[in-house]
Amino acid sequence: MIKFLEKFKKKSSAIHTSEKINPHKHWMILTRVFLVVVLLLIVFSLYLLYQIKNEQIFQVDPTNTEKPGLLKEDLLKKVTDSFKQKALKERELGGHSDVTIDSSSQ
Numbered sequence: 001m002i003k004f005l006e007k008f009k010k011k012s013s014a015i016h017t018s019e020k021i022n023p024h025k026h027w028m029i030l031t032r033v034f035l036v037v038v039l040l041l042i043v044f045s046l047y048l049l050y051q052i053k054n055e056q057i058f059q060v061d062p063t064n065t066e067k068p069g070l071l072k073e074d075l076l077k078k079v080t081d082s083f084k085q086k087a088l089k090e091r092e093l094g095g096h097s098d099v100t101i102d103s104s105s106q
Contacts, residue, residue: 051057 048057
């Protein structure tokens with residue numbers, strides 16, 4: 001196993017030493033790869049937009065907009081009526097309050 005790793009190391013070092021490092025070449029490769037990736041992304045986005053516009057992809061089936069009521073409307077009506085009656089009684093009692101004088105303070 002060690003001999004195999006040594007052979008591989010010698011072969012890989014021979015390959016790397018024969019080619020000099022050229023930063024301009026590497027930057028050109030990077031920019032071209034980036035340009036190709038961006039162009040592919042733009043083309044795919046336009047294709048996807050075209051598919052969506054023609055309703056061939058991401059179609060949404062219309063659903064029933066009426067949702068089932070979580071509350072029973074007749075019971076809700078009874079509760080609100082009872083609160084209205086309590087508010088009326090409170091107003092009636094508040095208007096006829098008698099003022100009591102504390103005789104111990106005189």
